[in-house]
Amino acid sequence: MPAARPHPLPGLLAWFARERPQVLAHGKRVAALMEMLAEELGLPPAERERWRLGGLLHDLGKAWVPRRLLQADRRLSPRERQCLARHPEAGAALLQRWLAPELAAPLLPFLLLHHERPDGRGYPFGLKGSGLPLEVALLSVADAYAAMRERRPYAAPRSEQAARSELQAGAGEQFHPRAVALFLRALGPAASRPSPAP
Numbered sequence: 001m002p003a004a005r006p007h008p009l010p011g012l013l014a015w016f017a018r019e020r021p022q023v024l025a026h027g028k029r030v031a032a033l034m035e036m037l038a039e040e041l042g043l044p045p046a047e048r049e050r051w052r053l054g055g056l057l058h059d060l061g062k063a064w065v066p067r068r069l070l071q072a073d074r075r076l077s078p079r080e081r082q083c084l085a086r087h088p089e090a091g092a093a094l095l096q097r098w099l100a101p102e103l104a105a106p107l108l109p110f111l112l113l114h115h116e117r118p119d120g121r122g123y124p125f126g127l128k129g130s131g132l133p134l135e136v137a138l139l140s141v142a143d144a145y146a147a148m149r150e151r152r153p154y155a156a157p158r159s160e161q162a163a164r165s166e167l168q169a170g171a172g173e174q175f176h177p178r179a180v181a182l183f184l185r186a187l188g189p190a191a192s193r194p195s196p197a198p
């Protein structure tokens, strides 16, 4: 575990890369999508960088989750799912241990709230409705899209069209409809996207 004093961001990223390289690789794909979204919205550079870092670090708390759970190619037990579901709070706590408050605070909503859902069935708080910041609602969509397009221990990559359809089907329940619409618009026509990363 990291020491309880502020560390600069590069140190945190190097530690995360050593601890959970596959989680960080997924974070990089989500970060690229978040940059794309920030650009689509014409945000200023500082805000783009915050969105990029939010994507990169959103699953930091998985450094706290045992590797065997992250790599499991079977259905997790209820107790294991509970453990995994603690990664948003674990990530927020880790971020606050590593970074000074002025660096950590703008990134915390990404780590803490990216598994909330508009139907209230998300975690850790079960926040219902449209109260989430737009950037967090977008992160939740980008995270799901990237995950569907990647090879996972328990699933083959989905086609782009299947991933898009899944997002549309989840709009209003799992995902905020505005975030889905914005994401799909920013992604552009299906045929223009490159193949998924190996």
Ligand SMILES: [Fe+2]
Pocket: 058, 059, 087, 114, 115
């Ligand atoms: Fe997550």
